[in-house]
Amino acid sequence: HGETEEEVADDKIVYQVQRSYVKQRMGQLDAALEGYEAALRAKPSDAEVAAVASNNLFAVRGRESNMFDTAKKAKALNFDEAVEAKLTVPQRRVFALNRCLLALYMNKVKECTAALSKLEREFEGSELPVLVRAAVLAKDKQMD
Incomplete structure (x- = not known):
């Protein structure tokens, strides 16, 4: 039996994210960025794929990019427990850290502190x- 058009499209998005990751690892950051953005524009039905693409997009863009645009594209970093349960421990750690950093870079100290509390617990x-806690305190000027 053949796959539906939607299944084929989803498979292409998975491949595109994997290929973008290889480009990222090879230092071809512009190509990786383009691939992750294209994958997110295609609106993958698999929340895990969207989360990985968003996380990697944030990692490639880093702090020196337009934070509003990055935050908009990184919305897939906020996923439900069902998606989180399918991620590996290292993936969950990186995603939690990137949620903290994105909030910190956008001067959302309360949001960062909440994400940080979860990171510390988990x-x-x-x-x-x-x-990250030290950076939050410094940013919030609470250091003694």
């Missing part, structure tokens, strides 16, 4: 939440 013992 990944106890990691040094990254401590570093």
